[in-house]
Amino acid sequence: MTEPRRDLNHLYLEGPGQATRYEVQGNVRAHITPRDDRAAHAAALAGQLALARQALSGLPRDPAFPEGPQGQYLDFELTGRDADKALLQRLEGRQQGIEVASVRRDPATNRVIATVVVPETAAGTYDRRIHEYASQDTPGGQPKRASLVTNIEGIRHAALRSIFVGDAASLPGPGAAVWWEVWVRQGAAEEFRQVARRVELTVAEESLSFPDREVLLVHGSFDALSRIFLHTVVMAELRLSRDTPDVFVRMNNAEQAQWVDEAATRLLPPDASVQTAVLLLDSGVTRPHPLIATHLHPNDWQTWHPHWGPDDSGWDGHGTAMSGLILHGDVLAFLLSSAAARLSHRLESVKILPPAGHNPHHLYGRITQDAVRQMEGTNPERQRVICLAVTATFDVNRGRPTAWSAALDQLTSGGGDEPQRLAVVAAGNNTPAVPDLLSDYLGSADTAQVHSPAQAWNVLTVGAYTDKTNLLDPRYTGWWPVAPGGDLSPTSSTSVLWQEQWPIKPEIVMEGGNLIVNGGTFDAKHPDVRLLTADFDLTTGHLRDFGDTSAASALGARMAAQLAAEFPHYWPETIRALMVHSAEWTPAMQARLAGSRRLDVRNLLRRYGYGVPQLERARRSARNDLTLVVQDALRPFEAVGSRTRMNEMHLHRFPWSAIDTAALEGLDLEMRVTLSYFVEPNPSERGYAQRFRYASHGLRFAVKGPLETEADFKARIQRESLPNEGSSIRDAGNDHWAFGPRLRTSGSIHSDRWRGDITTLQACEAVLVYPVSGWWREKRGGTPPYVDRDARYALIVSLRAVEADVDIYTPIATALSIPVETTV
Known part of the structure; x- marks a missing residue:
């Protein structure tokens, strides 16, 4: 099934959830799928072949090709053991010029689709094979061609998308x-x-x-x-x-300048109404760069230390490279385009790294906070995303907070009278040894812990994956990329070694480039497998290659800013939730899942987070894939005399019963739920050791079971919830969930997927958001008193008809009295 057209606004639910009292505490042989309907199966396939030929012959005459088609591409839908190699070989006929062009898996049906080239001279080959299967037997009494034909589930005319490699x-x-x-x-x-x-x-x-x-x-x-x-x-x-930045990196500076200057003429200056910015905290920026100057105002070009100056110096142009990606994404695509571009966000820069040497480690938290407040003083009206790719390995201890990460949590939490803030932080780079690159680079990544301050609970931590596998440079014959396409970048770090109570990090992964090896003792970062961005020293170069988790975090900050600009009424918690909610594991990541054991799933979560976020999915819904957005707040705790206790839960109802069951009978639907909130940190040693001492509060979500009443559902949650953790909750119908409550409850963003039939779903219309303990409950004092504080949260719920092109959006919108509005 093709990706649906996303031209519908998400459904934003006004008004709070229903508050509820929290009452209580060798030779390969093809596998043959036997069939009892031999004649019917052959007749069906022969009919599909005829329809495929009609689709081609019915095309209008193209004046550029007066001789007509030279052949046809056919899509074969296959069953069998993952469409094994022997089966694919049987599809071909090399002497007739028939060959398999591409093989992919259809995510909707989980079947393998093979696209086959069939020259006009071989047009009748498959008719003969199907006829032989229907009418002839082998000496052993089996249908002739059975190893091929029994495993063909369908045949259709292929379109160009069939041979497209990529998303x-x-x-x-x-x-x-x-x-x-x-x-x-x-x-x-x-x-x-x-x-x-x-x-x-x-x-x-x-x-x-x-x-x-x-x-x-x-x-x-x-x-x-x-x-x-x-x-x-x-x-x-x-x-x-996408993978050819080497052409630009190898140009001399004059040639690079020509390309950059031409692109800059297509870069329209920001409209005066643009009030969204990415605040980069790094080594400074070369503001005169033609790809940067129009979007970095002189007033927004600052430095934390008055003697450093705001320009980029001392760190190999790291800040300028980040700036190019924050503004344009991979600059290669912009250079090769011919279209004008008007960006939805600006750039702000506060230099936090000295031109020489390092800041004292104990000052990084204070410097980070000071730099953000400094820029907010200049532009108090702006909505901004903080981007930080400066990380450190000191004091990293299996996910326990550091002073720097706690300072980030404090800055972003909204504690006191300050606003909530969205920060995007790089996971930090792994430095694998050459033997690891040649054998088990993922093992190296799994033992390389995410750096400080990326373990902060409230930030969006970005790791790196890569789709860059095309090494085109003829000088590197015999070299190959370390990571396969769609898998973790070799330089990314993970939280696989972390203790369970600490957050899942990274939450998402974005493009960070690849490494190449030659089978000996060498590894290299080559432009072919990296991103293209702006260079800092314009006297020597305008373009350079860049990568690793720094590049990934820049791309993450860019996406966050794009969403924030489009949805100015969304909170930072909501933007973070949308990005996580839109993330998917790539096929390469899914292939690493050896089984369904909790440990296997847990390790993949802590390596890849929730996957690669998709901007269009985060922005818009489709007829068969709708997203509902809730922004709400509850008061987790209350004082009763000298004691404190849990106060309230919120029940949110979703009208799944409005969907017509007949159109979805026998098909699965996918519901995804993401809950995002910020915590106020407790910077004390015991807070660093235990999550319910570190976080001011915790929230969780649960979905009503299909056989429960709402009263039974609420009673179950309150009965099963532990006073401190809430980790013993078991979702009714737990086998429907991808992760389950024990895996999804770390940190302050929780996301999971439910899959089942429409009848079961319609009996699960209620989602409960409820509190678990935290130091707000235990600590006296504060203004207002900690126990009297509200906790904001964003709840994102999406429903997807995975296998059907059915309109589920309109009946849900109608039931919620929300107008159906398409986007242009």
């Missing part, structure tokens, strides 16, 4: 001209160049040759490539060209 959501609009990597069959490069000229595509002279494929760099639109795909059979794979 379909990343595809540009059909008419947008961008750079692509077109992988063609070996020896077909010249044929592709000829047909590309017919549809006005630009093909670079350089190409990369592999045993079965040639890779061409092509500039043009998806529509133009689709015309070639429909009329020829030269293409095998299509990828967005």
Whole structure:
């Protein structure tokens, strides 16, 4: 199933939840799937083949291809043991020119889809194979071709998306001209160049040759490539060209300046109404850089120490490199684009690193707080995201807070009369040894702990993953990337070694680049597998490569700012929740899940967090994938005489019963729930040792079981909740949840997925947000008294019809009396 069109606003629920008293405390052989319906199965496949040919023959004549199609691409939906190698080989017929172009897994059905190239001269091959299966037996009495045909579940005409490698959501609009990597069959490069000229595509002279494929760099639109795909059979794979910053890094400074200056002419100055900014705390910024100057006002270019100056110096241009990514993302895409850009956010910079030497370790927490308040004094009206990629390994002890991380929690918590603040922090870099890179780089990452201050509860900690695996530089023949596409970047750190009471870190991962090795004793950071960004010394260079968790955190801060600009009424807690809620594990990450044991799932959570966030999913809903947003506050505790006790829970009801069950009968739905709130830290030694002493309070969510009444549900939560932890809660129907309450309750953001049928879901319409203990309950004093303080929270609930193109959005919006509004 294709990614749904996201053109609907999320459903924002006005008004609080229902407050409820908290009353109590060798030779590979293909696997054959036997079939009893041999004749019917063969007839169905033959009919699907005929329909696929009709889809091709029914196309209008394209004047660029008067000779008509040279063949066809077919999608085969396969069953069997993950569509084993032997089965894929049986699909091919190399003598007839039939070959498998690409193989992928359909996330909706979990079946394997193989896209096969079928030349016009071999058009009848599969008809003959299906006919032989239906009418002939082997000497052993089995249907002929059974090892192939019994495992084919369906056949259909393929579209260009079938051979696209990557996330379909990343595809540009059909008419947008961008750079692509077109992988063609070996020896077909010249044929592709000829047909590309017919549809006005630009093909670079350089190409990369592999045993079965040639890779061409092509500039043009998806529509133009689709015309070639429909009329020829030269293409095998299509990828967005993202992994070629080396071309720009190797340019001399004058050539780089020409590209940068041209891009800067397309960079429109920020509108006066733009009041969202990313505040970068780093080594300073080279403000005159053409990609930065328009979005960094001189008043916003500051330094913590008056003698340092705000420019970037002493740290290899780290701050300027961060700035390029914060403003533009991977600068490579902007350089290769021809479109104008108007950004939704500005840049602010306070230099917190000295030009030489280091700050005393004990001052980092104070410097961080001072720098933020300094910029807030300059621009008090702005909504900002704090970005911090400066980290340290001192005093890191299996997730226990440090003075620096506690200072960040204090700064962001909203304690006293201060506002809540959103901070995005790099997880910190792992430095794996060469033997680890050659064998078990993930083992090295799992023993490298997330750095301080990234263990702070309230911040969004960003680790690094990578999709950059294309090493195109011919000087590096024999080298290969360490991390496979979609997996953890080799330099990222994790919280696998942390004790259970400390937060899951990182919460998300974003692109941080890769490393390459050559099988000997060398490893390297190569521009081909890194990001492109701004360089700090304009006398020597305008562009440079960059990566690691610093780059990932810059991209995370950029996404947070984009969301904050679009939803100015959302709290920092809500923006953090949306990013986590939109995150998904990539197929490569999911493949690391050896089993369903709690330890396996726990280790993946602490390595990848909740996955890679998706901006469009965080921004918009779809007809079959809706998101509800709640912002609310409850008072967790109350004083009763000389004692304190739990005070209230909030019940939120969601009208799942409004959905028509008939359209979803027999299909699974996915409900995801994310709860985000900020805690006020208790900077004391015992607070550092125990989470319910460190955090001012804790909140949890639970979903009503399908066989419970609301009264029974609330009574169960209150009965099972431990006074200090609330960790013994068991969701009714616990096997429906991906993580369960024991895994999802660390830290101050909790997210989980439920999967089941519509009938069961409609009996689970209530979500309860309830408190667990914290030092607000135990500590006397404060103004107002700690026990009388409210706790804000953001609750995000989404419902997704995973396997069906069914409108579940409209009935839910109607039941909630929310107008259905599409976006342009």
